[in-house]
Amino acid sequence: MTSDPGLQPTVHELDVCLRAPVSVLSAHDGTVRGQGAEGVYCGDVRVLSVVGVTVAGRAPDGIGGGSTGTGTSRHVAVLRGLGDPGPDPTIRLETVRELADDGLTETLRLVSGAAQPLHAEVVLTLATDLATVEEVKSGQPRPLVAPDGEGWAGRGVVVAVPGLEADGDHGRLTWTVEVPPRGEVALDWSVRVVDPGGVTAAAPTPSTWSTPRVTCDDSRLAPLLTQSLEDLAGLRMVTTTEPDDVFAAAGAPWYLTLFGRDSLWTARLLLPLGTELAGGTLRTLAARQGTRRDDATGEEPGKVLHEIRRPPVAEEGTTPFLPPVYFGTVDATPLWVCLLHDAWRWGLPADEVEALLDPLERALGWLATDADPDGDGFLEYLDRTGTGLANQGWKDSHDSVRFVDGRIADGPIALAEAQAYAHEAMLGGAALLEAFGRPGAQRWRDRAADLRARFRDAFWVGDAEGRYPAIALDGDKVPVDAPASNMGHLLGTGLLDAEESAQVAARLGSPAMDSGFGLRTMATTAGGYGPLTYHCGSVWPHDTAIALTGLARDGHRAPAASLARGVLAAGESFGQRLPELFAGDPATEVRRALAYPASCRPQAWSAAAPVAVLTAVLGLRPDVPAGRLEVAPLRPAPLGALRVEGLRIGSDDVTVAVSAAGEVEVTGFSGEVVLG
Incomplete structure (x- = not known):
């Protein structure tokens, strides 16, 4: 050390x-x-x-x-x-x-x-x-x-x-x-x-999510899930101003506070175990939604923040790296909308959803205004202060957005996954507005369709292996063409058609991207690749989990199965406590994944990744307001026979069992079960 x-x-x-x-x-x-x-x-x-x-x-x-x-x-x-x-x-x-x-x-x-x-x-x-x-x-x-x-x-x-x-x-x-x-x-x-002066505090009550009982032919899954839920219980926090609304802090030791995208993704991946964390996260962030324009903090009306920190003590003469309340994120706002929609589908009570419809409309309004300052239809960001984050997606290191030859892109940057989140948020927001009798749904559906067409024209690039979406557009609207895991976040959002989805799946499943322990953030074929770079070749469990979820939702079973097994192999490498990230060295060369030395461990969205494995392998797609549950498991079963008791869908305690041959049994759901 x-x-x-x-x-x-x-x-x-x-x-x-x-x-x-x-x-x-x-x-x-x-x-x-x-x-x-x-x-x-x-x-x-x-x-x-x-x-x-x-x-x-x-x-x-x-x-x-x-x-x-x-x-x-x-x-x-x-x-x-x-x-x-x-x-x-x-x-x-x-x-x-x-x-x-x-x-x-x-x-x-x-x-x-x-x-x-x-x-x-x-x-x-x-x-x-x-x-x-x-x-x-x-x-x-x-x-x-x-x-x-x-x-x-x-x-x-x-x-x-x-x-x-x-x-x-x-x-x-x-x-x-x-x-x-x-x-x-x-x-x-x-x-x-x-x-x-503290801005966060301990959660006032124990965790309320379900603790599922898992029986699986792959013996690595159950202990990984147990340790992950223990870690998530330790990361539960509240703010001092909203002491009843619990969220998951991003990770220890560096990020033990409220982070917009991290807390949102954690709650989203944890939805199969209950909606309480989602509700607390949504309300905590809505209470701090932007109301004005401030370049110093990145605040804009309707925008969801990036992080909060304890204010500095003036007499010490110290200046924090970022303002104590900082809004420098392009993706937290659409992800807030996506979580609200998904939580509603998983059974968040209607009165809790309805209480968040005003913040929903403000968030959607941000997508159509400040998020697109040049009016080209794409979400983009640029730090105007010179002291904030140069990159404001989840890959927020300064060198994360690169061309295939290794050059770092200049801003403003329009990230591929931010467009996918916005597309999904517009459709989900439209569904919520319509369901709760509010006007404007068609406006957002039309805007989503326009974004989909614009994305297809602007982002797709190609090489000897085929076509794939670029990481981003740079300040000159040139596609930033290093093959990277960003494209995995497009799956399952509706942004891609079937052929495009298949092309992305093939790229993610290639040896250049799939390390055997999970998905590399950048392909080994790219000029900027390095197995121990923070965002240009390392493996992040949550990134793998998001791609895995999208692959399963779009029906790409082989690469989804490989990533599911990779998450379990990574868990075994780190004593069942998944870190924030680790090295991208291939499983063909190292028996256990290699550590990234400064990685947070535990990290909330990494700890939520095993729950995403359950969701993807079982193929769970609920619609509690419609009284419907679709179960479309990966076949053949990538982890062998799997039985999960204690899934929480709405107010129901649900058991889903899938045999090694792919036969499905569902008990405990009070509505219609549709097998896929």
Whole structure:
């Protein structure tokens, strides 16, 4: 693990204990050594950067441990040289960590297998730099902040540790103990954080989504789903202004807050388990929908935001990379509409849908106005400040939009997938307006048809392998022609006809795109490809899940099956906890996927990917308002026989079973079941 100043610290080898807004990134023995990204975080602030224990002056040697559930972990270490003589360790230290809404409690348990009592002084050493997440991510170290009484105060937060005694820049808790022979002693300590400037908080209730019971011939699916739902439970948050509406934070440690597209996609992929997360996400974002034009923040009337952060503390003289409320995203607004439509189809109560129709109309209005500043019919973006995000789709790194020869495109940029989301949003918005007796539906259907025709004329390019949609149009309306995973987001949106969909499916299924662990963000044949680039060759599980969903919906079974198996292979590579992204090296060359060192883990939309696998493999297409459920599984069954109990469709608890031969059985749905 590197902690060199100026380099983003690596996190792939750290243990993560998470219950948002609190998280602990530690070594696998549970210690926080003051290196890199290690620390105890509350929201956007690292409240402890050192947590270490000595017993009789000796540092424990970790032997194992890690997360035991949402917000809990257990780590075991041995104290060599204490206890009975001989090579076998007879004194061990067990650290049981439990996170709370505003801090954590730990129990340090000294367990003896020795024949004689152990008399020892136990010292817990704590320290903090009160760094923001942005500062930690930048790799620029901050000096330690000296304790003030029983804790620390600064940068707008108060960190309290009862019993703490100051020792220079560190604080210490000290116990003198006697551990009886073959007995144990337990020592408790805690830290609590008060952050008046925080914009997010812990969810007030446990998760309400269904926890499905999965029986599958492929034994990798059930444990991956279990770990993923545990991770998602740890990422549940609310804002301080909408404390009853729960959303999924994007990921730990860098993005533990509300992100427009991430939170929307997570809720969308999780719809088979219930609509509550979707409702909370939609309402939280609608409450912050843009009302004015502001180049500094990217706000525009009807636009849905990109992210929110804790405001900087003025006396510290720090400036965040982006404004605390930032709207620099071209896709969150149409995705908000798509989620509202899909949640309605999955059974979001009509009164909740109706309460969001005004924000729906404002979002649709943005698609037809500020989203298309030059009036060419395409959504596009350009950062006008020079300090915001240069790219404002999900691939938001500066170099993600490239030509096939590797050149980086100049803006304004019109992304392919943003047009697909807009097309789907216009059709879904029209369906909602019509269903709830509001005017304007035909206007949006006509506009969607026009967008579809314009896209066909402007975006398609070709090479020796055939035709495919470009990533984007650049500022001169030239197609940016590197083959990339963006095209996978067009499937299932209605933007493509059957022949075009088949051409995209063939490209996604090629060895240049399908790594065996999922879909590469850019084909290996492109000049900008690199297996460890953030958006130009790496694999993102959510990106794979979106393409997989579209492939299944459009009937492309072979590439869909391959991507489904790739998600499971990736999960196995990372101990069933899917990271934000990983390297694009092929499964033919590496047995396990290789880590992207700075990747968030867990990441919400990655954790939602296994649910997307269920949806695609089973072929679930509900229409609860019409009392209808279509089940069109992938055949032949890519994961063997699969039975899922506890799917939530409307108010029904539904079981769907598909045999290895593709025979379907559905129970529990109160409406019409149509088998495809």
